[in-house]
Amino acid sequence: xxxxxxxxxxxxxxxxxxxxxxxxxxxxxxxxxxxxxxxxxxxxxxxxxxxxxxxxxxxxxxxxxxxxxxxxxxxxxxxxxxxxxxxxxxxxxxxxxxxxxxxxxxxxxxxxxxxxxxxxxxxxxxxxxxxxxxxxxxxxxxxxxxxxxxxxxxxxxxxxxxxxxxxxxxxxxxxxxxxxxxxxxxxxxxxxxxxxxxxxxxxxxxxxxxxxxxxxxxxxxxxxxxxxxxxxxxxxxx
Amino acid sequence: xxxxxxxxxxxxxxxxxxxxxxxxxxxxxxxxxxxxxxxxxxxxxxxxxxxxxxxxxxxxxxxxxxxxxxxxxxxxxxxxxxxxxxxxxxxxxxxxxxxxxxxxxxxxxxxxxxxxxxxxxxxxxxxxxxxxxxxxxxxxxxxxxxxxxxxxxxxxxxxxxxxxxxxxxxxxxxxxxxxxxxxxxxxxxxxxxxxxxxxxxxxxxxxxxxxxxxxxxxxxxxxxxxxxxxxxxxxxxxxxxxxxxxxxxxxxxxxxxxxxxxxxxxxxxxxxxxxxxxxxxxxxxxxxxxxxxxxxxxxxxxxxxxxxxxxxxxxxxxxxxxxxxxxxxxxxxxxxxxxxxxxxxxxxxxxxxxxxxxxxxxxxxxxxxxxxxxxxxxxxxxxxxxxxxxxxxxxxxxxxxxxxxxxxxxxxxxxxxxxxxxxxxxxxxxxxxxxxxxxxxxxxxxxxxxxxxxxxxxxxxxxxxxxxxxxxxxxxxxxxxxxxxxxxxxxxxxxxxxxxxxxxxxxxxxxxxxxxxxxxxxxxxxxxxxxxxxxxx
Numbered sequence: 201x202x203x204x205x206x207x208x209x210x211x212x213x214x215x216x217x218x219x220x221x222x223x224x225x226x227x228x229x230x231x232x233x234x235x236x237x238x239x240x241x242x243x244x245x246x247x248x249x250x251x252x253x254x255x256x257x258x259x260x261x262x263x264x265x266x267x268x269x270x271x272x273x274x275x276x277x278x279x280x281x282x283x284x285x286x287x288x289x290x291x292x293x294x295x296x297x298x299x300x301x302x303x304x305x306x307x308x309x310x311x312x313x314x315x316x317x318x319x320x321x322x323x324x325x326x327x328x329x330x331x332x333x334x335x336x337x338x339x340x341x342x343x344x345x346x347x348x349x350x351x352x353x354x355x356x357x358x359x360x361x362x363x364x365x366x367x368x369x370x371x372x373x374x375x376x377x378x379x380x381x382x383x384x385x386x387x388x389x390x391x392x393x394x395x396x397x398x399x400x401x402x403x404x405x406x407x408x409x410x411x412x413x414x415x416x417x418x419x420x421x422x423x424x425x426x427x428x429x430x431x432x433x434x435x436x437x438x
Numbered sequence: 439x440x441x442x443x444x445x446x447x448x449x450x451x452x453x454x455x456x457x458x459x460x461x462x463x464x465x466x467x468x469x470x471x472x473x474x475x476x477x478x479x480x481x482x483x484x485x486x487x488x489x490x491x492x493x494x495x496x497x498x499x500x501x502x503x504x505x506x507x508x509x510x511x512x513x514x515x516x517x518x519x520x521x522x523x524x525x526x527x528x529x530x531x532x533x534x535x536x537x538x539x540x541x542x543x544x545x546x547x548x549x550x551x552x553x554x555x556x557x558x559x560x561x562x563x564x565x566x567x568x569x570x571x572x573x574x575x576x577x578x579x580x581x582x583x584x585x586x587x588x589x590x591x592x593x594x595x596x597x598x599x600x601x602x603x604x605x606x607x608x609x610x611x612x613x614x615x616x617x618x619x620x621x622x623x624x625x626x627x628x629x630x631x632x633x634x635x636x637x638x639x640x641x642x643x644x645x646x647x648x649x650x651x652x653x654x655x656x657x658x659x660x661x662x663x664x665x666x667x668x669x670x671x672x673x674x675x676x677x678x679x680x681x682x683x684x685x686x687x688x689x690x691x692x693x694x695x696x697x698x699x700x701x702x703x704x705x706x707x708x709x710x711x712x713x714x715x716x717x718x719x720x721x722x723x724x725x726x727x728x729x730x731x732x733x734x735x736x737x738x739x740x741x742x743x744x745x746x747x748x749x750x751x752x753x754x755x756x757x758x759x760x761x762x763x764x765x766x767x768x769x770x771x772x773x774x775x776x777x778x779x780x781x782x783x784x785x786x787x788x789x790x791x792x793x794x795x796x797x798x799x800x801x802x803x804x805x806x807x808x809x810x811x812x813x814x815x816x817x818x819x820x821x822x823x824x825x826x827x828x829x830x831x832x833x834x835x836x837x838x839x840x841x842x843x844x845x846x847x848x849x850x851x852x853x854x855x856x857x858x859x860x861x862x863x864x865x866x867x868x869x870x871x872x873x874x875x876x877x878x879x880x881x882x883x884x885x886x887x888x889x890x891x892x893x894x895x896x897x898x899x900x901x902x903x904x905x906x907x908x909x910x911x912x913x914x915x916x917x918x919x920x921x922x923x924x925x926x927x928x929x930x931x932x933x934x935x936x937x938x939x940x941x942x943x944x945x946x947x948x949x950x951x952x953x954x955x956x957x958x959x960x961x962x963x964x965x966x967x968x969x970x971x972x973x974x975x
Contacts, residue, residue: 206859213828217852221695225856271859299858301851303738319696320854326800326847327742330824334731335750336798338882342912342950345928346935353926353935355857355868372902381923383909383936385952386867398878400905400953414867416909417936418924 205230205268209254209285210275212240214301214322215424218273219247229386232263257292266293272369274300274316279307283314289313313438352419358426362409372403380425382417444554448542451535453909468530471523485601486523489516490580496598520581527577531568534561576600611715619707626700630667633696637689638663644681667693720755720775724788727753727773732794734779734810735801736763738825739847743773743798755788758801780809782817790818799825799841806833808839816841871952879955880909883962887945888970897939902963906953910935914946 203387206222207230208215215231219242222229231242239249252259254276256432262267272289274282282300283415289296298318304310332340346353360366364407366374374384386398397405413429415422454460469476493516538557545552563751568574580600586972602609616623638659645651646659652675653659662675666689677683708892724730730753740756744767747754756767756774765875767774777784779801797814799807805829811825825841827833833844871878885891891899900910901911912933918927920942924935934941943949 204859214848214851217830217846217848218853218855221852221856222859225859227859272784273855297859299855318858320851322847322851323738323852324742325854326845327739327827328746329845329850330739330743330798330800330826331746332823333612334747334752336879336881337911338948339880341927341948342910342933343880346910346926346933351926383782383907385907386872391666398867398907398952400907400957401901403902421738421924 204228204270205264207232207263207265207269207272208275209272210277211235211242211249212275212277212386215273215275218275219245222382230263230269246287254281254288257288260288260292265289265296269293272299274298274311279304279310283307283310286311288314304389305347316371316393352401353416354419355414355416355424356426358413358415358429360390360407360409360411360413361430366407366413367409369407370403371399371407373407374407380421380428381418382415382421382425385414385416387414388412443794444552447538448552451538453544454535455539464530465525471527471530480914489519490599490602492516497871499689499891517581520577524581526566527574528568532564534564537561537564553686553762561841563642573970586603611718615707615711615715616704618711619703622703623700626696626703626939630696631848632897633689633692634660634663634667637667637685638684641682644675644679644685648678651682652676652968663689666690667696669693716918717775720773721787723773724755725793728793729756729795730787730789730793731796732757732779732785732790733798733800733816735799735806735826736767736774737800737802739800739802740798743800756789757784780812782805782811785810785814785973790821792823796822796824799823799836800845800873804828808832808835810837811836846923856894878953879958880950880952881955881958882912883949883951883958883965885914885943885947885949886944886965886969889965891943891947891965892945892969894943895939896937896941901951904953904962905957906951908936909950911937911941911943912948912950914948917944 209232211231211233231247232252272331274285276282279409298316299318301313301320311319384399386396541557555808633961642659645653677686736756736758757779759778764774799810807825823841824843825836827846836844913932922934922937926933
């Protein structure tokens with residue numbers, strides 16, 4: 201699989217954090233900004249940088265929008281600029297995945313209307329985090345140190361493929377497969393509204409091709425499970 | 439050698455000091471009469487107000503009707519209550535036995551001869567301090583006229599109405615505001631006194647000898663001046679001579695000036711103090727909160743946190759230095775103080791050492807957050823502090839300053855972004871669970887001793903039929919390793935991720951489960967109930 205090409209618009213505080221986390225994952229990063237100083241800083245960190253005036257469509261095309269960029273982060277400091285960028289990019293590349301950041305409630309809807317696939321509200325997330333810390337400190341502590349932290353517990357989504365071994369199994373059966381130590385959190389049914397359904401609500405559901413399982417577990421077990429799920433199930437012939 | 443009466447008194451004082459019953463009684467009296475935080479005091483105040491109003495009504499009634507046996511008995515009872523209150527207040531004013539003991543111990547320590555009389559004089563001096571305070575004088579004046587031989591003092595019964603002041607906070611505040619304008623009011627009083635004296639003398643000189651004039655004595659002159667200067671002007675006494683009329687004209691002009699001047703002093707005093715009074719009211723309200731949170735910073739993050747605090751029905755007080763943010767919070771009917779949270783006395787006043795359990799330092803400025811964290815930690819080593827760091831370098835400093843937890847908004851987004859580009863659905867689901875969307879939650883259930891969890895194997899619990907998913911088990915501190923596939927270290931304790939069905943729970947373990955909030959709550963209830971009724975449940 202060729203690595204995804206990701207462009208980050210805006211190398212501010214937020215852009216720096218996103219870039220810092222993304223450079224650990226297998227993808228090609230491109231930092232785009234209109235400020236030479238910010239770009240110089242990004243260059244020092246070893247990122248590819250492009251200077252671009254986002255109001256000009258031809259410049260956006262030069263950066264690679266609509267051609268070889270798969271996903272962009274719109275992290276410009278100003279709300280109106282972000283909306284403008286999202287609309288411009290959406291017009292140029294209808295299939296692009298656009299993730300935008302916002303800092304107010306009202307603009308989330310505007311960004312979505314402009315065509316953003318996901319809108320991240322850092323302050324809302326941080327606020328929710330703080331209130332979780334107060335309400336459920338122990339859970340947050342455990343998650344902090346396992347799923348979010350260095351310990352190798354991960355959350356993953358595993359598609360149910362047509363020829364794979366998972367088709368026709370009940371959700372409850374998936375969860376008790378001994379070999380892989382995984383917790384089934386939920387699933388997204390094929391065709392339906394793509395809403396996440398939690399496993400506790402749907403224990404008796406039989407998996408069908410196109411569904412997507414949400415699992416949590418150690419990275420090695422997830423890898424093994426993914427391989428098994430993709431493989432033809434030998435036992436089905438019996 | 440100390441004389442015998444002194445040794446008795448000292449022995450008695452020591453016995454008082456050692457007696458828990460005495461201290462308890464005194465404490466109770468304090469709660470009833472003075473303690474502003476006591477729950478009992480408002481009831482007591484209302485009851486006293488009712489008594490006062492009843493006696494005043496009785497006095498009015500007695501002006502034209504002879505007293506009956508019932509009214510006399512009632513008045514006696516009330517008088518005794520007032521006397522008891524007066525003495526009780528005097529009692530709790532200070533600790534007299536402590537004064538004597540201090541003097542005695544000082545004498546012992548320095549090897550001096552203990553002298554009883556100076557010690558007793560100091561005791562009396564302290565009590566006199568109480569007796570001469572304005573409120574105590576009002577109390578006394580309210581009691582005195584009840585003695586039948588002092589019927590002349592009936593008029594002083596009106597002091598009982600003044601006694602009402604004692605029980606109302608707002609009037610005290612009013613008096614305090616006026617007291618702060620003491621200088622202006624004194625000046626005004628001196629000016630009025632001067633004008634009245636001058637005009638009274640003048641009119642007396644001009645008119646005392648005139649046949650038709652009503653001004654015969656100096657008292658008449660002063661009476662006329664006062665009635666005129668305050669623009670009442672009954673007209674029972676009028677100047678007859680042209681000189682007298684001139685005095686009257688000057689006096690009327692001076693009167694208008696004085697009235698407008700005094701009005702402006704009062705209005706100004708309240709205008710200046712309005713914010714302060716409102717803040718005082720706010721602080722008084724924060725005193726009533728139990729287990730409250732101090733939210734420093736009502737920006738975007740603060741807003742989200744506060745929304746959820748409201749949903750959880752937690753008590754909190756907001757501190758923000760930007761008037762705009764405070765206005766927004768007040769618009770929502772929240773308790774908000776517009777001030778800089780870095781001030782130690784402000785944190786003290788909102789109860790960091792009293793009723794607050796958590797401090798949130800979530801302003802947009804890292805320097806401010808750090809400073810608040812440090813201040814709060816110094817003031818209270820045990821309070822929980824959650825701080826926000828905008829830059830990742832600040833996180834470490836915040837922990838050093840004493841923050842228990844640090845949240846980094848931008849870091850969180852970076853993390854989410856990294857997760858999102860690979861697994862958008864999973865990330866959404868996890869953040870949804872964490873924020874309790876659609877009633878799904880991840881929560882902890884304690885394995886209470888002697889409950890259905892204590893010693894049970896996981897397969898016996900039937901978690902899936904309870905519509906719960908077990909995420910893992912956090913062991914009780916100091917338990918031995920149990921067989922499981924995946925074990926993590928969480929804060930020095932083992933966390934068994936997704937333990938097998940044969941896994942046996944011990945008392946003190948914590949189950950981390952995933953499910954609907956109501957399912958979790960129901961299960962927790964059952965666990966609690968089973969601990970109470972043995973394992974039958």
